[in-house]
Amino acid sequence: MSAKISKAAILSIDPNTADAELLNKYLKDIGFKFDFIHATTMKAGLDIIDKRPIDLAFLELNLPDVQGFKAINTFMEASPNVPLVVVSSLNNEIIINQSVKAGVQDYLLKGQFDSKTLCRTTWFSLQRFKVQYKLEETARELEAFKKRFLEAQKMARFGTWEMDVVTNEMTWAEEVYRIFNIQQGSVNTTLSEYLRFVHFDDRGIVEAFFEEAGRDGSLHSVEHRITTDGLNARHVLVQAMVKIEEAGQRVMLMGSIWDITERKTSERLLLEKAINSQTASIQEEVLADLGFQIRTPLSSIVNLLFLLGNTETSSQQEMLVNNLKISISDLSMSVNNLLNFSLMVTDAVKVEEEDISLLEFLNGAVNVVKIKAETAKLKLKFIPGDKLPEKITADPRKITQIIYNLIEFALRQSEEGESITVKANCLPNDDRLELELHILNSHKQLNAKELQEVNNSEAIVKETLSNSGAELAPKKKLMGVAISNKLIKSLDGTLMFRNLSPAGSEILVKLPVSPSKQVKYKVGDAPSAPMRLLLVEDHFLNQLATKRVLTSWSDLVTVDIAENGQLGYEAVEANNYDLVLMDIQMPVMNGIESAKKIREFSKVPIIALTANSTKQEQDKCLEIGMNDYLSKPFKPLELYERIMTVLSMEN
Numbered sequence: 001m002s003a004k005i006s007k008a009a010i011l012s013i014d015p016n017t018a019d020a021e022l023l024n025k026y027l028k029d030i031g032f033k034f035d036f037i038h039a040t041t042m043k044a045g046l047d048i049i050d051k052r053p054i055d056l057a058f059l060e061l062n063l064p065d066v067q068g069f070k071a072i073n074t075f076m077e078a079s080p081n082v083p084l085v086v087v088s089s090l091n092n093e094i095i096i097n098q099s100v101k102a103g104v105q106d107y108l109l110k111g112q113f114d115s116k117t118l119c120r121t122t123w124f125s126l127q128r129f130k131v132q133y134k135l136e137e138t139a140r141e142l143e144a145f146k147k148r149f150l151e152a153q154k155m156a157r158f159g160t161w162e163m164d165v166v167t168n169e170m171t172w173a174e175e176v177y178r179i180f181n182i183q184q185g186s187v188n189t190t191l192s193e194y195l196r197f198v199h200f201d202d203r204g205i206v207e208a209f210f211e212e213a214g215r216d217g218s219l220h221s222v223e224h225r226i227t228t229d230g231l232n233a234r235h236v237l238v239q240a241m242v243k244i245e246e247a248g249q250r251v252m253l254m255g256s257i258w259d260i261t262e263r264k265t266s267e268r269l270l271l272e273k274a275i276n277s278q279t280a281s282i283q284e285e286v287l288a289d290l291g292f293q294i295r296t297p298l299s300s301i302v303n304l305l306f307l308l309g310n311t312e313t314s315s316q317q318e319m320l321v322n323n324l325k326i327s328i329s330d331l332s333m334s335v336n337n338l339l340n341f342s343l344m345v346t347d348a349v350k351v352e353e354e355d356i357s358l359l360e361f362l363n364g365a366v367n368v369v370k371i372k373a374e375t376a377k378l379k380l381k382f383i384p385g386d387k388l389p390e391k392i393t394a395d396p397r398k399i400t401q402i403i404y405n406l407i408e409f410a411l412r413q414s415e416e417g418e419s420i421t422v423k424a425n426c427l428p429n430d431d432r433l434e435l436e437l438h439i440l441n442s443h444k445q446l447n448a449k450e451l452q453e454v455n456n457s458e459a460i461v462k463e464t465l466s467n468s469g470a471e472l473a474p475k476k477k478l479m480g481v482a483i484s485n486k487l488i489k490s491l492d493g494t495l496m497f498r499n500l501s502p503a504g505s506e507i508l509v510k511l512p513v514s515p516s517k518q519v520k521y522k523v524g525d526a527p528s529a530p531m532r533l534l535l536v537e538d539h540f541l542n543q544l545a546t547k548r549v550l551t552s553w554s555d556l557v558t559v560d561i562a563e564n565g566q567l568g569y570e571a572v573e574a575n576n577y578d579l580v581l582m583d584i585q586m587p588v589m590n591g592i593e594s595a596k597k598i599r600e601f602s603k604v605p606i607i608a609l610t611a612n613s614t615k616q617e618q619d620k621c622l623e624i625g626m627n628d629y630l631s632k633p634f635k636p637l638e639l640y641e642r643i644m645t646v647l648s649m650e651n
Contacts, residue, residue, distance in 0.1 A: 008034045008126065009053060013045035014060040014087070014642075019110060023058060023087065026115040032122065042066045042074055049079050056126055057173070061088040061095070069095050083125050086498040134540065157259035163191060165214045165242070165251040170194060179236065179259045181228040199225035199233060206238075213240040214253055223260070233377040302526060339550055351490060352618065355516045356396050357641075358388050361423050373411055379419035388426050391516035398487045399511065405439065405480035406507050409454075410439050413505075418443045432512050445499045454497045458480040525644050526554045533559045533643075534577045536568035536594065537609070538586040540624040542632075546581070546609075549636045565594030572598050579643060582619065582626070584610035592620060599625040605646045609634070 010027070012020040012566060020038045027034055037054075039045035048054070061071045068090070075084060086099055089110045096107050096198050105125035108117070159445070161174030168191040177184045180197050187193050191210060198206045202224035213220040221239040228234060291489035344508035366382040373380035403422075410420050423438040446454070457478040488495045493511035500506055533550060537543050547559045560575070564584075566589040579597070584591040595606050607628045608621040618629045627646045630639065 005371045008032075008055040008122075009037065010034045010122075011037045011039065011045060011048060011054045011057045011082075012038045012087075013042060013057065013063065015062070015064055016060070016130050017042045019060070019087070023118070027122065029115045030119045032119065040064070042071060046075070046078050049082060054079075054082050056122060057082050058087045059084055060480050061086060061090045069098055069102075072099055072104060076103060085121055085125050137568045138540075142398050154514075158256065159258075160254075160256050161189075162255065163210075163240075163253040164576060165253055168192070177255055179234070179257060180226065181232075195227070197226045199227055201225075209238070210240070210253070213255075214242060214251075217242050234259060235264045236260060236626065261320060351395050352397070353393050353395050353514075356392050356394055357390065358392050358426070359384055359390075361396060362388075362401075362403075365400045366407070368423055369404060369407045369411065372408065373420065376411060376414075377416045378411055378414050380411075380422070381419065382422045385423070385425035388424065388513060389433065392426070392435070393514040393516050394435070394511070395491060398491060399435075399497075402484045402487050402509060402511075406437075406439055406509065407485040410441055410507060413446070413450075414441055414444055426513070429512060432514050435509075435513050437507075437509040437511075439509075440500075440504060441506075442504040445503065446497065451497055451499070454481055454534050457485055526640070527556045527644075531557045531578050532576070533557065534562060534571055534575075534580045535559055535564045536565060536571075536580065536586070536591065537583045538563050539583070542583075547637070553636075553640055565589030565591055569597045571593045572602055572604060577604055579605045579607065579647060582606050584608055584621070595621070595626055596624050597641065607642055607646060 012023050014020045014023075017038070017040070024036045024038075027036070028452070034576075037048055039048055042063050045057070045059075045388050057075070058077060059071060061068055063071055068575040072084070072086065075082075083105050084103075085105050086107045087110060088107075093107055099107050106121045108121060113121075115227075123199060126242075148530075148579075157175060157179060159179055160173045161176055162168040163171055170191060170193075172189050174184055184594060195203060197207065205222060206224050208316065209222040219239060219241045223235065223237050225233045226236055237258045237260050238255060240253050242253045243252050244250070245252055296382050348522055362384060363382065366380065370380050380490050407420065407422065418441060421438075421440040423436075423440065425436045425438075427434050427436065485495050488511065491511050493509060496508045498508070499508055517603075531554070535543065535546055535550075537546065543561050543563075547561060550559050554642060560571060560577075561572045564586045568580065568582065569589070582591040586594075591608060591610070595608075598604065598606065606626045607630060608634060609630050610617065621629050627649070628642055631643055
């Protein structure tokens with residue numbers, strides 16, 4: 001099949017036909033692929049642009065219908081999306097400078113350039129304008145977002161404040177007075193005055209919040225209740241961070257306060273509505289979209305952190321990068337818990353199995369919560385069994401959430417100085433394996449009431465959610481346990497809490513898993529021959545990060561990029577690739593349609609990369625002929641392994 005070569009459409013607006021033909025000749029001499037169109041007046045040139053797309057325009061400033069710098073203004077006002085190069089006999093330094101400031105890509109003087117100069121100008125003008133347009137588009141999106149954010153602040157009852165850490169004197173914005181329902185200037189704004197409005201039951205945590213926030217430079221937050229008019233209780237979210245002013249002479253606590261009473265009420269009403277209605281399919285669609293919107297930027301962050309970790313860094317920077325990686329993993333777990341909150345109001349739980357490198361997986365899952373343990377001055381140890389298989393087939397996301405939630409529960413039940421030990425074993429069970437996880441506290445035992453609650457957490461939380469008048473807060477500590485319990489049941493496993501004799505307690509999880517049947521490459525394997533990959537991805541940061549991750553893997557790897565499925569299909573049609581990495585949700589043509597068209601003429605291996613992690617989408621990708629499926633955010637080493645495995649199956 002012959003390759004399709006896209007040509008650039010180049011317009012010359014010049015009354016001198018001989019000069020236009022010279023441009024045409026120069027471009028042909030250097031082998032540039034293009035369609036050349038000539039107009040002798042500004043009006044004729046703009047009429048052409050109205051009728052067909054133009055990639056680059058060359059403009060003479062001495063035209064019959066407009067002259068000088070006015071010609072540039074006329075063109076750019078009418079066609080701001082067409083990059084412009086001036087090719088003129090007008091050698092005026094002032095006009096040249098004004099042209100560059102106005103956005104002209106280059107200014108060439110007739111008779112003073114050759115074909116090579118014209119080639120460089122043409123290529124750089126096309127590329128530079130594309131980058132400029134992308135940046136301007138991003139800036140417009142950010143400005144629109146900023147405007148929406150500011151409008152939302154006005155409606156959200158969001159106020160700011162600051163406090164001198166030494167004197168405890170505070171300055172409140174006007175909105176803070178409105179939140180407390182008092183007139184501006186009617187009280188002395190100090191920490192003591194602020195605490196006077198805090199609900200009596202919450203004063204302890206608020207005092208602790210201000211004390212902790214004043215110690216370091218990190219961001220602190222707390223939710224608490226305030227009492228207005230001595231009677232009405234409202235909910236607020238308060239955040240604060242230390243800032244040093246006036247050359248270190250003044251230490252300030254900068255903060256915000258947000259009245260979230262309506263949000264709290266809305267959350268309860270929405271929860272009641274979700275429980276009392278049969279809208280499981282709509283709920284699933286909304287949560288899937290939420291997951292996609294969150295996981296797409298998370299994927300970029302994970303890849304960029306991987307690249308940052310591979311650069312030369314100081315020991316302190318390396319520690320910060322590692323902590324940031326753990327925080328990102330922690331965020332991912334929190335997002336998954338948020339999305340799986342729907343598990344408590346629906347019976348639909350989908351199991352999505354894949355091959356897992358077991359020891360690496362367990363180490364990563366435990367490390368997610370290690371930083372929390374260290375912050376709480378607790379010890380967290382992981383002891384893997386001697387006979388753990390290298391790989392198993394299971395649902396990694398659900399198992400990770402189970403480990404995260406149960407270890408976090410164990411940490412909350414422990415006191416400073418105590419230790420938590422996580423042990424893992426994998427035992428044969430008929431034709432399958434049974435993964436055992438033991439989470440041990442050698443000091444703490446649960447009383448009879450606590451044992452009853454944790455072993456019946458799912459029923460207790462469901463009953464709380466089903467009672468429209470019940471408060472969720474008293475059962476909040478059981479939510480993670482309840483989600484874990486439901487996930488374990490969906491995997492046909494068991495969960496047990498028990499006290500040990502003579503001291504300590506244990507959380508025991510048993511999960512049936514399968515031995516891995518796929519032949520996989522090891523994590524350290526890299527290509528031994530040149531490998532040409534095509535990345536089909538519309539997200540700019542994902543393009544940058546994923547390409548850098550792949551090219552840093554091996555010098556033998558080269559990566560081309562297509563910004564949508566249509567361009568991806570055309571690139572495969574025109575070139576020979578060893579493998580295609582295909583995003584699913586893209587403009588113009590999505591990944592599913594692109595893969596279908598590719599399969600009409602090519603068997604090139606295709607791996608789907610998508611932030612919309614659902615079993616239905618995975619099945620759809622495999623049904624149309626894709627070779628594998630990887631959910632964002634993924635670890636770079638996992639991507640390497642998938643690529644090598646798919647290619648090994650093709651050979």
